[in-house]
Amino acid sequence: MENDLYRLMRPALAALLLAVVGCGKDQPARFQPPPGAPTGKETLLQPAKLTSVESDRKDALGRPLRVSCESCHSLRETKPMPSRPEELKEFHQGLQFRHGELACTSCHQAEAPRTLHLATGEPLPMTEVVTLCAQCHGPQYRDFKAGAHGGMTGYWDLSRGDRTRNNCVSCHDPHTPKYAGAHPVMPPRDTSAHGEPGPKESRDHE
Structure with missing residues (x-):
């Protein structure tokens, strides 16, 4: 009786042993080595919108x-900074601004x-x-530094x-920073192609 019980349980015990020692098919063949000395360079992306504006003309592409x-700003005489975008009479007309109760001069030098x-008045380059x-978005900046907000490419x-x-x-318009919603590009994956019951098959078995 004892031998029969062992024979029945042997496959389950073998599978458990493989899972414990990490030799199952879902386990990585080898682990990456621990991080070494940081020799790579980290760069902050500088989008073109920081130093230029779009025109109504297009290139060959x-x-x-x-x-x-x-x-324009190097050739024109500096005029008083407006408080609201509605006061712009010549350039940057139609600028949408929805950023709390801030005014243009809250961030821009008059x-x-x-x-x-x-906020201290200390000047800061646009870049x-x-x-x-x-200054105002501390939690987001904390997550940004930790790599959990904003995204990155590389290692x-x-x-x-x-x-x-x-x-x-790169993602937020500073004048209207609320992130616009979006729809996923790819539709939900049909799990029935991977041997799992799809939505219709699941309903058929209910």
Whole structure:
């Protein structure tokens, strides 16, 4: 009787042993080595929108041609900064602005439109917009530094290569920062093709 019981349980015991020692088919063939010294470089993406604006013209590939901010702001006399976008009478008309109770001068330098400023009044180059956003969006900035917000390309482990982090304005329009909803590009996967019952088959068995 004891031998019969062992013979019946032998396949289950063998499967359990394989799972315990990590030799099952779903286990990796080998583990990656632990991270070494960080030799890779981390770069912060600098989107073109930080230093240029789209024009109504397109290039040979149909992409909007961009015009450097310097093209106009370096030639024109600096005028007082408006409080609201509705006050813009010549350039940047139609700008949508929905960012709490902020005014244009909450972030932009009144006397230098191409420069931002911190809450302390300290000037900040336009390319350092992440520092500006971090003043009010502390939890997001904390998650950004940890790699849980914003996304990146390259390697988590800098000992294996470089990585590039997205900028705040890579995904958010600073004037209307609320992230617009989107629909998934790919439809839900039909699990019936993988040997699992699909939605219709599941209903047929109910």
